[in-house]
Amino acid sequence: MIELENVGYNYGGGELLSDVSVKLAPGSFHFLTGPSGAGKTTLLKLCYGALTPTSGRVRAFNMDVQGLDRDQMAHLRRRVGVVHQDCRFLDHLPVIENIALPLIVSGKDLSQEEANLRELLNWVGLSQRADALPPELSGGERQRAALARSVILSPDVIIADEPTGNVDWEMSQRLLQLLVELNRMGKTILVATHDMALIRAAKKQVQARVLRISAKQLIQAGADL
Amino acid sequence: MSEGRLRKLIMGDAQADRVVPPSGFTAQLTLFVSGAMAFLAVFALALSLASGRLATRWADELARAATLRINAPAEQRVAQTEAALTILRQTPGVASARAFTTEEQIELLAPWFGSALPIDSLPVPQLIEVIEGDPGYDGTGLRLRLQAELPGAVLDDHTRWRAPLVDAARALRRLGAVSILLIAGATAAMITLAANAALAANAQVIEVLRLVGALDSYIAHAFVRRFTLRALGGAAVGVVLGMFGVWLMPAASNEGGFLTGLGFQGWAWGLPLLIPPLGALVAFAATTRAAKKRLGDLT
Numbered sequence: 281m282i283e284l285e286n287v288g289y290n291y292g293g294g295e296l297l298s299d300v301s302v303k304l305a306p307g308s309f310h311f312l313t314g315p316s317g318a319g320k321t322t323l324l325k326l327c328y329g330a331l332t333p334t335s336g337r338v339r340a341f342n343m344d345v346q347g348l349d350r351d352q353m354a355h356l357r358r359r360v361g362v363v364h365q366d367c368r369f370l371d372h373l374p375v376i377e378n379i380a381l382p383l384i385v386s387g388k389d390l391s392q393e394e395a396n397l398r399e400l401l402n403w404v405g406l407s408q409r410a411d412a413l414p415p416e417l418s419g420g421e422r423q424r425a426a427l428a429r430s431v432i433l434s435p436d437v438i439i440a441d442e443p444t445g446n447v448d449w450e451m452s453q454r455l456l457q458l459l460v461e462l463n464r465m466g467k468t469i470l471v472a473t474h475d476m477a478l479i480r481a482a483k484k485q486v487q488a489r490v491l492r493i494s495a496k497q498l499i500q501a502g503a504d505l
Numbered sequence: 506m507s508e509g510r511l512r513k514l515i516m517g518d519a520q521a522d523r524v525v526p527p528s529g530f531t532a533q534l535t536l537f538v539s540g541a542m543a544f545l546a547v548f549a550l551a552l553s554l555a556s557g558r559l560a561t562r563w564a565d566e567l568a569r570a571a572t573l574r575i576n577a578p579a580e581q582r583v584a585q586t587e588a589a590l591t592i593l594r595q596t597p598g599v600a601s602a603r604a605f606t607t608e609e610q611i612e613l614l615a616p617w618f619g620s621a622l623p624i625d626s627l628p629v630p631q632l633i634e635v636i637e638g639d640p641g642y643d644g645t646g647l648r649l650r651l652q653a654e655l656p657g658a659v660l661d662d663h664t665r666w667r668a669p670l671v672d673a674a675r676a677l678r679r680l681g682a683v684s685i686l687l688i689a690g691a692t693a694a695m696i697t698l699a700a701n702a703a704l705a706a707n708a709q710v711i712e713v714l715r716l717v718g719a720l721d722s723y724i725a726h727a728f729v730r731r732f733t734l735r736a737l738g739g740a741a742v743g744v745v746l747g748m749f750g751v752w753l754m755p756a757a758s759n760e761g762g763f764l765t766g767l768g769f770q771g772w773a774w775g776l777p778l779l780i781p782p783l784g785a786l787v788a789f790a791a792t793t794r795a796a797k798k799r800l801g802d803l804t
Binding site (some may be wrong): 314328350351352355356357358362364368369372373377380381384386387390429433 | 521523524526559667710713714715716718719720723726753800
């Protein structure tokens with residue numbers, strides 16, 4: 281699905297990541313962990329094309345990400361669902377339209393997707409909040425709405441950046457449950473988190489691999505968490 | 506632009522429209538600017554057309570006419586006039602020659618001396634209107650002959666004062682045309698500024714749209730459509746007001762001179778109607794360019 285080959289990234293003040301190689305196989309579930317500032321978000325951005333590596337190559341769906349033009353990049357983003365750390369909503373639109381935003385911008389007819397949309401809202405437990413504006417949502421509701429938006433185009437890969445960062449344990453369990461269900465439907469999942477308890481909880485339910493960023497390198501953490 | 510895209514631009518997409526938050530104040534400014542510019546464009550157009558008409562008329566009418574002025578003592582005037590008319594009738598290239606009647610001369614002098622002028626008591630020269638035929642007469646030859654036979658006759662073919670008038674009218678027309686171009690340029694500049702402001706104010710929105718997979722064309726379209734329609738609407742209002750203003754101007758008359766001729770005649774009333782679509786076109790090009798440049802800076 282997504283493949284990083286000897287990827288390095290440099291913000292200008294020294295290398296943040298160097299010689300990172302990883303392959304996200306279809307249907308796999310990966311956790312990405314590491315201390316704050318280690319480059320978790322940067323690595324995720326490299327995976328969905330928001331950043332271009334300073335060295336090495338990123339391939340997604342057998343396409344070289346660096347070689348994509350802006351329109352091809354937009355099409356790539358429709359195939360990768362991303363839950364951003366800060367959710368990134370349009371604050372002037374109600375939740376339901378924010379969730380439907382990928383449908384809207386890809387020119388799909390919303391009236392035909394109405395049933396799917398309702399089902400999805402129900403799945404993330406936001407049916408009652410459909411008409412609320414994003415700033416009115418709680419942290420957990422925002423994360424669930426962001427997850428719903430990331431899967432609306434039924435992408436093959438879902439990338440989540442600290443989806444449980446601002447929510448309590450019960451809510452993070454609920455979010456994890458949703459991610460696990462998506463993985464069971466065959467989606468490839470990559471979740472950045474520093475919450476070890478969440479990783480342990482996930483390991484009981486799915487075959488999850490853990491990648492750790494340490495000293496600019498990506499290492500496969502063992503099962504000994 | 507394909508027909509489908511054009512239709513989409515005009516009809517719009519209700520969902521796509523909501524994606525960019527409404528912008529109250531800049532919207533009003535764009536409307537006002539395009540309205541004011543269209544209003545000015547109507548006047549520049551009227552001025553340009555009227556001076557163009559004037560230049561053509563003057564050039565045409567005056568080129569074909571000349572005046573023979575006979576300065577002679579009152580008792581010889583009638584005889585000299587007859588002689589001059591005879592010479593003129595014999596000259597090849599003169600289509601007709603006619604002495605002005607006393608009434609006509611009084612009428613010509615009325616603007617300066619009033620109509621109650623006892624013209625008989627004044628040494629007013631007799632005027633003869635000479636209309637040139639095609640091909641025209643030989644001016645130099647005619648002058649030489651007149652000089653020899655009627656020393657008091659002066660042939661004035663109007664060139665001396667015609668040329669600067671026609672030049673002035675043509676310059677006025679050029680100024681009008683330059684004004685229209687400047688107005689179009691200023692409109693483009695102001696709409697570019699407004700579009701840039703709107704794009705900058707909505708940088709977050711644009712970023713989110715890119716993140717969820719919107720194409721540049723989709724994002725640009727949302728802005729371009731707004732600004733194009735605003736420019737079209739504003740210009741339409743401006744043109745209607747401008748045309749009303751021109752329509753209120755007094756009709757062309759001899760008393761008012763050329764100033765009252767400012768306006769549109771016949772089919773030219775249709776010309777200002779082109780201003781709103783052209784304004785929309787200018788806005789479309791300006792916003793498209795601004796959006797392309799802005800979006801190119803984003804990932």
